[in-house]
Amino acid sequence: MNNQYLTPLAILSMVSLIACTPTRVGDQVALNSPTTWQHAPNTQTTETVDLKTWWQGFNDPLLNELIDKALAANHDLKIATARIREANAMVTVAEAALYPSLDFSLSGGREKRIDRIVGVPDGQGIKLITPTADAVSGGLAARWEIDVFGGRHLEAEAAAAQAQGSQEGLHAAQVGLLAQVATNYLELRGVQQRTNILQNNIALQRERLRTLQAFLKAGLANEADIARQQTLLQGTAAALPTLINAEQNLIHRLGVLLGEQPESLGTRLAAAGPLPKQAPAMPKLLPPDLLAQRPDLRLAQTEVSAAAASLGSARADLYPKIVLSASGGVGALAVGGFPSLADSVYALGSGISAPIFNAGRIRAQITAADARLEQIAANYEKTFLLALEDVENAFVAHRSATDSLGKLTEAEASAEKAYRLVDALYQRGAGNYLAVLDAQRGKLAASDERAKAETAVGVAMVSLYRAFGGGWMANSANSAVDTAFMP
Template sequence: MNSRYLTPLTIMSLAWLSACTPTRVSNQVSIDSPAQWQHAANAQSAETADLKTWWQGFNDPLLNELIDKALAANHDLKIATARVREANAMVTGAEAALYPSLDFSLSGGREKRIDRIVGVPSGQGIKLITPTADAVSGGLAARWEIDLFGGRHLEAEAAAAQAEGSQEGLHAAQVGLLAQVATNYLELRGVQQRTGILQRNIELQRERLRTLQVFLKAGLANEADMVRQQTLLQSTEATLPVLTNAKQNLIHRLGVLLGEPPENLENRLAGVGPLPKATPTMPNLLPSDLLVQRPDLRLAQSEVSAAAASLGSARADLYPKLVVSASGGVGALAVGGFPSLAESVYALGSGLSAPIFNAGRIRAHIAAADARLDQVAANYELTFLLALEDVENAFVAHRSARDRFSQLTEAEGSAEKAYRLVDAMYQRGAGDYLVVLDAQRSKLAVSDERAKAETAVSVAMVSLYRAFGGGWTIHSGIDKASIR
């Protein structure tokens, strides 16, 4: 075969072989997933899209507004978004190495050098002169490193996996942000509700103190009873600054999450507001669904893919590298007193290099990349176990909070019934006013505990949705072939 055709065919064959990537490393990690949850009965797989706007299940317009503002202005999300852009740019840079590079050059100048002396005939013999030379050249130069063993392709895959990881980092930041906004808002409403109960309790304590003072003057009570009541009032009043501090801290935290100064929310949130009466429905997913839905698990999977690609790229350094280059252009040279010279020029070439001795540098790089792959694979398995723990704990916390709320609701009803009975007896003249006040105080104490339990139920539901990775949309799935 004519050598003129042999070289292009050889280069094309080598380029085709490079697509085989013989140094590729598997990125599959076997995950043992339980069939069902331990603390949630009858969980079935469901579409994950319903998790995207889980907070709307509280049916609270103000909460919806706060979350919309947080998604638009939160600084953690802005930082994560910038990281995604940075990672995508790195992918473009890595993929550019797969293609030939083409450069344009243009140069020109004039020079006169003493070491370039020319003899010129003259009437008096040979005359030595130093001529002025004008030179202009320009052209194109191309270079292409053919990826024989897939090293460049794997570098690009590693960069792409890292970019996917940065996207999952953004999703994780969004999941955490939504849970923080909802949790702080619900806790704020719970604190405000408890503050109202406490203020009614303080008024009741003051009324009881005034009654005891009247009874003391009438000789119907002793001074010890009055002092005990005064102590109880003061201790009850001392709880109010604690709740006020908690309320202010929650408002300040919401301000940071929404990306605005805390005083901007002061007027909107300072007023007493009830806890949302509606709650989202219970998430209905299987343990294996976490591998698709939770951003931290998707991030861990992308780290495995990036590490596997980096290991393959490191192994490719053991094999030869082939570089093809070509250049062409036009040059012109004019020397004073001589005819100008203009000519086209070109160069074609190829080079092959292979490592012979590097004091173990390449092998060390491969060993480090292999250790990195083991690390991220173990981290992926650990992250899945932590995710299972997170969900199971959230199930237990929600069930415990719900049971406690149910019991305290019944206790509150009993306390209300007791208050009505002693009040009815007092109205008929068969009871003591102090007993009525004590019954009312007991009811308020139970109401305070019930308010805390009600808040805990709502917050536990938020934790459950956060544990399931709710709050974002899945655009691409993860291959579940490695799930057993």
């Protein structure tokens, strides 16, 4: 065969190997997933739960408004979105190495050197001069590293996996943001409700103190009774600043989550409102579903893929690299008064380089990349275990809070009944006023405990949806959250 065809055929043979990546490393991590939840409630509901807009199940328009504002202005989401742009740009950078590069150059200059003296004839003989030289050159240069062993492709895959991970990071930030806004809002409403109950209790304690002071004047009470009641009143009133402080802190936190000044929501949220009486239905997901639904698990998987691709890229450094190059251009040179010389030039070339001795650098890089992959794979397994723990704990917290709420609701009803009976006796003249006040105080104490338990039930439901990765949907290209925020 003619030698002129050997080189092109050899090049085509090498190019055909580009799609082959003998250094590729598997990125699958086997996870031992249970099939059912240990602490999930036995009661089954036929209601369909929309995980991507779960907070709407509380049927609270103000909560919906706060979440919409947070999705539009939260700074953590803005940071996560900027990271996506950065990661996508780095994908372009990595993929650019797969293609030839073409550069244009243009240069020119004038020089005059005293070591270049020439003689030119004139009317009186030979005249020595130092000529001035003008030179201009320009052209194009192309270079292409043929990715025979897939190192560049794997670098691009690693960058693409990291870009996908940044998208999952945004989803994780969204899930966390929704849970924080809902939790702080429910706790705020619970604190406001408890503050109202406490203020009624303080007013009741003051009424009881005035009654005892009247009884003291009538000889029906003593100084010890007055002192005990004053102690009880001051102790009850001391709890009020703590609740007010908690209320203000929650309002400030919501302001920051919404991307506003901490005090911007003070007027809007200072007016006490009731706790939502309605809650979302219990989500029905199995443990394996977490792998597709929880953004942190999807992020951990992309990190495994990126680490595996990086390991393959490091292994590719053991193999030769083949480079094709070509350049062409024109140049012109004019010296003194002599005619200008111009010509075109070109060059074609190819090269191959292979590592022979590098003091173990490449092997060490491969070992380090392999160790990173092992770490990230272990972290993926750990993240899955933490996700299972998160869900189980949320189930336990919700069941515990629900049981407590049931018992405390019964206790509040009993305290209400006792108050009505004691008040009826007093109205008929068969009881005393202090007994009525004591019964009323017992009812308020039961109401305060019920309010705390009711808040805990709502917060536990929020934690459950957060544990399930609620706030976006893996099977939809654009969830309601993404549509509300993504540029």
